[in-house]
Amino acid sequence: MPHRFESVDAVRTGLASxxxxxxxxxxGIVYLADRLQKPVLVEGPAGTGKTQLAKSVADMLGARLxxxxxxxxxxxxxxxxxxxxxxxLLRIQTEKADGTSWSDVEQNIFTDxxxxxxxxxxxxxxxxxxxxxxxxxxxxxxxxxxxxxxLLSDYQVSIPELGTLEAQQIPLVFLTSNNTRExxxxxxxxxxxxxxxxxxxxxxxxxxxxxxxxxxxxxADQVARIVRAIRQLELKKAPSVSExxxxxxxxxxxxxxxxxxxxxxxxxxxxxxxxxxxxxxxKEFSTNSKVHFxxxxx
Amino acid sequence: MADTxxxxxxxxxxxxxxxxxxxxxxxxxxxxxxxxxxxxxxxTEAVKxxxxxxxxxxxxxxxxxLIKNNSHWRTFETLFEVYFSLRGSEYSIGDxxxxxxxxxxxxxxxxxxxxxxxxxxxxxxxxxxxxxxLFQALMKGDDAMMRALSKQAVKQYAGxxxxxxxxxxYYLYRTLRNLDLDGLLERLMEQARxxxxxxxxxxxxxxxxxxxxxxxxxxxxxxxxxxxxxxxxDRGAEAMAKTLRKPLPEDVDFMHASREEMANLxxxxxxxxxxxxxxxxxxxxxxxxxxxxxRNTVRHSMSYGGIPMEPKFRYxxxxxxxxxxxxxxxxxxxxxxxxxxxxxxxxxxQFSKVRAFVFIDGLDEVTQYFEGVEDISxxxxxxxxxxxxxxxxxxxxxxxxxxxxxxxxGKDVNSKSTVLILGDARNNYHASQAWIVxxxxxxxxxxxxxxPEPKAYWNSGDSIVSEYAAHCDGEFEVRNLRQLExxxxxxx
Numbered sequence: 036m037p038h039r040f041e042s043v044d045a046v047r048t049g050l051a052s053x054x055x056x057x058x059x060x061x062x063g064i065v066y067l068a069d070r071l072q073k074p075v076l077v078e079g080p081a082g083t084g085k086t087q088l089a090k091s092v093a094d095m096l097g098a099r100l101x102x103x104x105x106x107x108x109x110x111x112x113x114x115x116x117x118x119x120x121x122x123x124l125l126r127i128q129t130e131k132a133d134g135t136s137w138s139d140v141e142q143n144i145f146t147d148x149x150x151x152x153x154x155x156x157x158x159x160x161x162x163x164x165x166x167x168x169x170x171x172x173x174x175x176x177x178x179x180x181x182x183x184x185x186l187l188s189d190y191q192v193s194i195p196e197l198g199t200l201e202a203q204q205i206p207l208v209f210l211t212s213n214n215t216r217e218x219x220x221x222x223x224x225x226x227x228x229x230x231x232x233x234x235x236x237x238x239x240x241x242x243x244x245x246x247x248x249x250x251x252x253x254x255a256d257q258v259a260r261i262v263r264a265i266r267q268l269e270l271k272k273a274p275s276v277s278e279x280x281x282x283x284x285x286x287x288x289x290x291x292x293x294x295x296x297x298x299x300x301x302x303x304x305x306x307x308x309x310x311x312x313x314x315x316x317x318k319e320f321s322t323n324s325k326v327h328f329x330x331x332x333x
Numbered sequence: 334m335a336d337t338x339x340x341x342x343x344x345x346x347x348x349x350x351x352x353x354x355x356x357x358x359x360x361x362x363x364x365x366x367x368x369x370x371x372x373x374x375x376x377t378e379a380v381k382x383x384x385x386x387x388x389x390x391x392x393x394x395x396x397x398x399l400i401k402n403n404s405h406w407r408t409f410e411t412l413f414e415v416y417f418s419l420r421g422s423e424y425s426i427g428d429x430x431x432x433x434x435x436x437x438x439x440x441x442x443x444x445x446x447x448x449x450x451x452x453x454x455x456x457x458x459x460x461x462x463x464x465x466x467l468f469q470a471l472m473k474g475d476d477a478m479m480r481a482l483s484k485q486a487v488k489q490y491a492g493x494x495x496x497x498x499x500x501x502x503y504y505l506y507r508t509l510r511n512l513d514l515d516g517l518l519e520r521l522m523e524q525a526r527x528x529x530x531x532x533x534x535x536x537x538x539x540x541x542x543x544x545x546x547x548x549x550x551x552x553x554x555x556x557x558x559x560x561x562x563x564x565x566x567d568r569g570a571e572a573m574a575k576t577l578r579k580p581l582p583e584d585v586d587f588m589h590a591s592r593e594e595m596a597n598l599x600x601x602x603x604x605x606x607x608x609x610x611x612x613x614x615x616x617x618x619x620x621x622x623x624x625x626x627x628r629n630t631v632r633h634s635m636s637y638g639g640i641p642m643e644p645k646f647r648y649x650x651x652x653x654x655x656x657x658x659x660x661x662x663x664x665x666x667x668x669x670x671x672x673x674x675x676x677x678x679x680x681x682x683q684f685s686k687v688r689a690f691v692f693i694d695g696l697d698e699v700t701q702y703f704e705g706v707e708d709i710s711x712x713x714x715x716x717x718x719x720x721x722x723x724x725x726x727x728x729x730x731x732x733x734x735x736x737x738x739x740x741x742x743g744k745d746v747n748s749k750s751t752v753l754i755l756g757d758a759r760n761n762y763h764a765s766q767a768w769i770v771x772x773x774x775x776x777x778x779x780x781x782x783x784x785p786e787p788k789a790y791w792n793s794g795d796s797i798v799s800e801y802a803a804h805c806d807g808e809f810e811v812r813n814l815r816q817l818e819x820x821x822x823x824x825x
Contacts, residue, residue: 043383043387043390059389059390059393060393060396060397063383063389063390063393063394063397064393064394064397066382067379067382067383067394067397067398070379070382071375071378071379071382073375075397076401078403079403214403214608215607215608215611216608216611217608220367220369223401224369224371224372224401226401227375227397227398228396228397228398228400228401229397230403230406232403236547257540260540260543260544261536261540263543263547264539264540264543267543269710294536295534295536296534296535296536299536320535320536320539321535
């Protein structure tokens with residue numbers, strides 16, 4: 036089958052046109068995912084653009100995005116497929132009147148017509164080009180992960196009554212994880228691994244510039260610098276990229292062109308969501324001396 | 334640059350690339366990274382699609398296929414630098430012309446800055462000139478210039494000689510000492526203050542300092558990389574990789590961790606506790622089925638026409654244990670106690686109650702430091718600085734500490750409590766008072782002893798761990814995060 040991307044650079048420019056700034060590793064791995072026909076496991080702290088990456092890739096390819104949101108207790112019938120048993124019952128009832136034999140009925144009720152496709156099966160059966168996003172895969176139990184394995188390695192789904200359904204076309208698959216638990220080796224082995232960390236200051240500035248309209252270069256620069264300074268503190272939850280963007284928008288709404296200490300402290304609640312974190316930042320910014328947090332080396 | 338050995342275009346070249354890759358992978362495995370055969374195959378497949386000339390892409394391609402855990406990234410990166418940064422025979426120390434590939438800018442290629450008299454050649458630079466150029470480069474954030482200058486600095490200051498059996502840290506130290514980075518930072522800050530039309534506010538000052546520190550860090554990394562490059566050229570990649578083999582954060586020994594390793598450990602503990610907490614909460618919820626929930630079953634039977642097709646069960650509520658931690662926080666075992674307290678409190682939701690005591694030769698309760706505190710590391714910090722644990726001379730005295738515990742808190746130990754004793758049981762030849770541990774064991778549900786020393790050292794010298802262990806339900810060697818995590822996991 037033809038490749039989706041010409042080169043790593045093509046990926047990068049394509050993503051940029053979809054308003055996603057990819058660095059070397061992101062573009063390179065998306066490119067490889069297409070060439071090697073392997074799923075990508077994207078891991079990293081919340082709010083670094085993991086889900087957005089899949090959306091942007093779909094956007095840039097003009098492909099349909101099929102999304103499976105994972106949660107505790109997700110099972111086969113929600114992820115893969117389910118038999119439409121109500122319809123099956125109706126069919127049996129109607130056939131009863133005709134006096135059809137049992138084996139005919141049995142053959143008839145396990146067909147495509149009675150199959151309810153769920154996201155994973157839908158991605159496999161799709162005729163058009165699709166991007167499959169399996170979001171927050173770390174939320175399902177370890178046992179449920181096994182559901183994904185056949186799909187991820189062979190792009191097929193086995194249904195006992197129907198046999199094995201193979202993919203019409205190999206979809207690009209993205210799995211995201213917030214790393215709340217270690218994923219199984221079996222799953223990791225089947226994927227390309229991409230760790231998305233907080234962006235460097237320069238990249239964050241670029242992101243703010245593309246995502247926040249009407250922001251001046253100067254303000255974006257200050258925003259990125261302050262956020263970097265905040266991330267260096269030991270916090271319960273460091274500000275994510277989306278929070279940076281929210282903060283930048285807030286500053287614009289407030290008409291702030293030059294961020295003073297007081298502005299930073301007053302609006303810190305947009306960046307930080309824990310009281311102790313806000314206190315820490317307030318303390319940090321209102322004193323001149325730079326305190327390094329070192330747990331006592333007694 | 335892309336020398337013949339690693340030209341992926343020819344079949345001969347690709348087999349050489351294959352060999353190189355296999356060598357690299359066995360080096361990664363030797364460093365403790367788990368790499369399966371299928372990942373190896375993926376990597377081999379991946380490099381076919383990436384031109385090796387594009388080093389960054391090549392590196393990410395290998396990382397994506399081989400490294401599936403972000404904490405392994407550093408090890409990977411270092412080994413990658415060693416293995417792929419410079420291959421080939423033409424690299425040797427002592428060449429005056431830049432031997433490190435045309436990609437990198439050499440000083441000769443650049444216009445010398447004004448005032449340098451147009452002689453950009455490295456040998457002509459005096460230390461003052463070098464320092465000045467470095468200062469300017471840092472001030473402007475000129476990366477290419479910084480790279481070239483770090484190369485010069487290593488050439489001039491590190492005093493590297495081929496075959497000298499000295500580690501890279503020694504050269505790094507020599508180079509950095511000559512560059513005086515702290516002084517540089519001060520000068521940079523002063524310059525920034527002067528350049529600003531108005532006096533800097535404290536926030537601006539802070540941001541400027543961050544920026545310069547960031548640049549200095551980059552410089553330090555460049556210098557380190559340069560030294561590594563030269564060492565590789567001297568000793569060969571395989572030998573170099575061997576000396577760089579460092580334990581992964583979860584395998585670092587608590588008692589012998591360097592400052593840097595400690596910092597890494599502290600960073601590693603937070604995600605670890607979070608993972609542990611999630612895992613334990615799930616285990617609790619899904620572990621066993623409770624008794625039949627009659628109401629719920631009847632309600633669900635409605636959709637089956639009143640036939641109870643789907644029995645529903647109550648969620649189990651197993652009783653939570655009460656934890657009492659008694660930790661030695663003297664000198665060498667302090668770090669261990671710190672991590673254990675951190676971990677135990679991070680998952681305190683799994684216990685009905687956690688009480689913590691610390692001792693050296695006196696004993697103090699520190700439970701209150703953790704109460705209502707959001708930030709565990711802050712509380713642990715207070716334990717280390719504020720707890721009153723010195724009785725006579727500040728040398729460990731387990732016997733006396735246990736006596737105090739028994740007198741004051743012995744009545745609080747009951748059949749629900751699990752007691753964890755942390756320490757190396759090096760008692761400085763004081764009386765052991767092992768009978769107290771025996772008494773505690775009688776009253777408590779379980780008593781465990783966690784020892785941060787390797788098992789081979791137990792009971793040597795003044796260690797009397799077996800005297801106590803005789804009265805414990807289990808004694809464990811807990812030397813690193815991996816072992817600690819395993820213990821806590823089993824505890825719940």
